[in-house]
Amino acid sequence: EKLQIDLNMLGKWAAENSMVINPAKCKAAGHGEKSKAVCFTRSRVTEPLNYSLRDIVIPEASSCKYLGIILRIDLSWADKVNYTAKEAWRALHFTMRILKKGKCNTRSLAYTSLVRPILEYGAACRDPSRKGQINALDRVQNMTAKFAHHKNDPNRETLTDRRKIACICALFKAYTRERAW
Known part of the structure; x- marks a missing residue:
């Protein structure tokens, strides 16, 4: 819930500053998939992550690549x-x-x-x-x-x-x- 509030604030800030953030081009996950959200935990997550940016839903992913390091949701390397x-x-x-x-x-x-x-x-x-x-x-x-x-x-x-x-x-x-x- 806090992350969604932050995403909403980011979208609002971008609009106020005449900037456009295109969720379709976001790369928050690896393996060439676009616009993904990743939750890092070893426990089982039963509820899906429903995050959105500018009313576009960001689908879930099992990993993301950040600065050349691939991070998996189960914290495995x-x-x-x-x-x-x-x-x-x-x-x-x-x-x-x-x-x-x-x-x-x-x-x-x-x-x-x-x-x-x-x-x-x-x-x-x-x-x-x-x-x-x-x-x-x-x-x-x-x-x-x-x-x-x-x-x-x-x-x-x-x-x-x-x-x-x-x-x-x-x-x-x-x-x-x-x-x-």
Whole structure:
């Protein structure tokens, strides 16, 4: 009910300032669906969410994408981890095609600058805890090690360790009120 009041106030504010908010073009949910409302809870919601903006009903969705992070209504990271792994594989295969005959240094640098940022984006907030999700992300790094060095390097820093460091740094910055990002 409070959200609907806020939506009404937003519509009124937009009208007063000669602005038009088109609910059909709103993207409050992921997967390419338009104008969706998402309720985040682990409990079962029995009543439907009937929100509207300018008398146009905003349908419900099971997830939304915000700043590149996919948020699901059950607060699971499965969609984000799968999407991240898919994008990282795409970037890795592109790199492998381009640098097929490149030196090990060049291949390693390409991974560090093109693939690893995809794997680490938002890692401080979406650290996966399920083994399958962790393995999906680690498979990309293992394939890169084989591609760049033609072997598995047991001394390399794992993505899990890098995610832990990112979480600790984000917590420290939040604790000291430093801008984390």
